[in-house]
Amino acid sequence: MLTLTCPYCGVAADETELAAGGEAHLKRFGPGSTDAEFDTYMFARENPKGVHFERWRHAYGCGKWFLAARDTNTLEVFGTYPAQSSAPPQHIRDAITAKRPGWTWRDFA
Amino acid sequence: MADGVSVLGGVSVGGAVALRDLGLTGMVTVRGNLAGGALQAVCAGLAGVGFPGAGMATGTAAQGIAWMSPDEVMVFVAHDAAGAAVAQIDAALAGVHHLAVDVSDARALIGLSGAGARDVLAKLTPADMHPDAFRPGMFRRTRLGQVAAGIWALEDGSFAVMCFRSVADHVFATLAQSVKDGAVGHFKG
């Protein structure tokens, strides 16, 4: 069972109160982009065993989207943060580094 | 004008935990910057209670305010006062980005009282109903069984459940079954 704390409400929400929204920090490529850029945006996803960043929505709650950093292998949650973040905030990176020194994920470390 | 009728028709069930339809209630949803002084003042004035912080509710489900999200509160007033309340909010927040809508007929309110009320709720929701975690004055949007609901821990130790009108019968029946099945005894005292 996965429990994520909504960064807006502060409540510990059960997985069944949330809607999963896939990978976080995707950069959208739309009209005007190359076929290769659009293909990568549309289809290429990380599938790590370990540190991962995801979008979640507090569906049975405030209804807001937020982002979460967690370990897909252990279900350990490193932290949650607002959906308006274009990159993981430093305190989230620090929390991951404390548990998983040397971690990397796409361009983040 | 037709007389309003509560979707649950005033139903009540006795037992170790008593359930009852809290009846027609005026509910006004207000969205905007909750830190705004004018927004807080007009809502507090209408309900006659203080303005709640995140995850909290003030007053009762008859006269009160519940925090719904970082930019939304629900104001509870008398059923026939909801229209005037919207007008009053719109007047007080003229020129301020906001939304106030009378949603009285969108939801039903069910009261739960009795020593085992926390058990009755905990069997149906993933939210922590422990008295140390969910204290009087708190309001939590979550799910009961398969449907969305808000749970309010009132200051007098009873609870109010808010759900959509379309699922009110289902929620009442589910709560009644949970009462009938008896206490689990998970929460001591």
Ligand SMILES: [Zn+2]
């Ligand atoms: Zn939330």
